[in-house]
Amino acid sequence: MxxxxxxxxxxxxxxxxxxxxxxxxxxxxxxxxxxxxxxxxxxxxxxxxxxxxxxxxxxxxxxxxxxxxxxxxxxxxxxxxxxxxxxxxxxxxxxxxxxxxxxxxxxxxxxxxAHDERALLYADPRMAAVLALADRVAASDASVLILGASGTGKEVMARYLHGRSKRAAESFVAINCAAIPDALLESELFGHEKGAFTGAVARRTGRFEEAHGGTLLLDEVSEMDPRLQAKLLRAVQEREITRVGGSQTIRINVRLLATSNRNLEACVRDGTFREDLYFRLNVVSLRLPPLAERRGDIPLLASHFIAKYAELNGADARRLSPQAERLLIDYAWPGNVRELENAIHRAVLLANGEAIGPEAIILGPPESGTVRATGSRTEGTASAEPVTVGTTLADMERSLIIDTLQHCFGNRTHAATVLGISIRTLRNKLRQYASEGIPVPPAGQLVGLQE
Incomplete structure (x- = not known):
């Protein structure tokens, strides 16, 4: 860091x-x-x-x-x-x-x-096969295209490759192509000269130069504008760049890694991604399976996240009960590892006793309530009101807040944490509901944790 x-x-x-x-x-x-x-x-x-x-x-x-x-x-x-x-x-x-x-x-x-502390943990044979291929290509300078759905750990895999390459002692630089507007992405990648555009008050070095000697990760490269793809292709082919507003060519020495959650071959066919750039980036491809296809990783990842969030929140590091573990293994995990991490974070906050039981596991979208998994489909049991045409946003918000508070056994602090709002906002909402004559769950505490 x-x-x-x-x-x-x-x-x-x-x-x-x-x-x-x-x-x-x-x-x-x-x-x-x-x-x-x-x-x-x-x-x-x-x-x-x-x-x-x-x-x-x-x-x-x-x-x-x-x-x-x-x-x-x-x-x-x-x-x-x-x-x-x-x-x-x-x-x-x-x-x-x-x-x-x-x-x-x-x-x-x-x-x-710090982003470098994210570990690549696995136990499932499907993930072991992906890691075996990654180990074979990590030491080379070949471009690697890492494919997989959102939340499968594509950036973690990129850092794994960098850490086992001959460039490991040099910089690892990542840029999210989907998070930066097209008008700014060119400057982020290639840098700019003073006066190149409004606000360019001095020369700035781009990510290619920052990563010189090391590794550059183009995260979600499929979201890049086709015009910019042409300039990227030249940089990859010629190993040189030109800053925005400049004329001098700058030699670069970087290893390129790229990720995408889309089918790039389909993007090539529909004309949204350049075929020549696709082949330049796809010297080797690694496909990360979704979490639902590597269920053997779920107990290991869950234990890792329990330890992480117990330490972060000053809570006891509890084990998963067999029933809770079965619940996690059977769930479909549309949000993959990222969704699992969020579910475990909530469970650490809500759990009572020596083990994390199924009552502390809240799966699915917040408005769906507690979810019990059956194979690849889920069945929810929510105490919130059903959402139908004509339901106002205020009614939906009230149902979600009260339902979450019930799941947290009345504990205001932890309900606010789960909802992602401040405790003051939550208390103001509850006072408003009480003044309107709406029943509000009484204040309570989780064992060992104070309001």
């Missing part, structure tokens, strides 16, 4: 830098905002910025946004200056860390932004 600290390194900020290094982060330092922005523009790689609140945090975030640089900023400052902390958050900082720094707090921030 790459951390940029902006601020004078004397005293507490220097201590934070040492803690981060001890936690395994690659730390770069800049004394002021201008130097920090220059570091980011140069493509040296930054996953998060820790900035001294004594500096102009608003100017830093405005500078990043104006140059279309997406890097999370965490503010830090001496003591508990609420005014500066609030100003930093309002300016766009993701969090605020009081100094002197606490080692565990610094570690939590790093964990929240």
């Amino acid at each position: 790459r951390l940029l600290i902006i601020g004078l390194l004397g005293g507490e900020v220097g201590t934070a830098s040492k803690i981060a290094r001890d936690r395994g982060a690659q730390v770069a330092c800049a004394d002021d905002i201008a130097t920090g922005l220059a570091h980011v523009r140069a493509g040296k790689g930054t996953d998060v910025i820790l900035a001294d609140v004594a500096l102009d945090i608003a100017a830093l975030i405005t500078g990043l946004r104006s140059e279309r640089i997406s890097v999370p900023v965490v503010a830090c400052g001496i003591g508990n200056d609420a005014r500066k902390a609030v100003a930093a958050i309002k300016a766009g900082a993701k969090d605020y860390i009081p100094l002197p720094p606490h080692a565990e707090l610094i570690g939590a921030v790093l964990t929240a932004v």
Whole structure:
């Protein structure tokens, strides 16, 4: 994980830098905002910025946004200056860390932004076959196309390949082609020169240059505009790029990995993806089976997520009961590993006793209530009102909130966590329902956890 600290390194900020290094982060330092922005523009790689609140945090975030640089900023400052902390958050900082720094707090921030810790776990024979092929091609420089439905772990596989390649000591750079507007994606990939477009106040290095010597992952490459595909093809063929607004060609040395959740052969046939680019990227292809086709992985992944979220939430690491494990194995998992992770996170929060039982497992869309799996089809038992034509959004929201609160045994804090809203928002909603004469589940507590 790459951390940029902006601020004078004397005293507490220097201590934070040492803690981060001890936690395994690659730390770069800049004394002021201008130097920090220059570091980011140069493509040296930054996953998060820790900035001294004594500096102009608003100017830093405005500078990043104006140059279309997406890097999370965490503010830090001496003591508990609420005014500066609030100003930093309002300016766009993701969090605020009081100094002197606490080692565990610094570690939590790093964990929240680190992506390299995602492990590739498997036990099912189908996944073992995919890994065997991955191991055979990992050490080469061949382009690899990783295919699979959303949530199957395509980026995790890409990092696995990079970690076992001869480029493992160099940068792994990933860019989500589906998440960036077409007008910005070209600049993200190839960089730009000063004045190339409105907001290009300085030269910026793109992801190709940032990944020089290492690996570049084009995530969901099938979503790329055909015009940009032509420029990408030239970069792949000629091993050189030209920045937006520039004329100088720049030699690059990267290994390309690409992912897609679509049938690229069908995309080639319907003209939305270039055939020549497809063949350049598809030297080797790895197809990740959906979770429903590798059910042998489910108990192992569930145990991993239980340990992860128990530690994250300060809860006891419970085992799965046989009934809960059977429930997970029989479910269809349309959302694949990502859906399993979310289900286990909820179960860790809701479980009572020494084991996680089926009563703590909530599967399917939130409005469907608790789901029991039978083969590939599911049957739900929801206490929420059925959604029919004429049902208002307010009625749907109320049903979902009350149903979730019942699942959480009346515990407001954990219901808010499951719903993804603040505890204040939840309490305001409940007060509104009570004033309207709607029965609200009484407040309760999960064993060992306080409201």
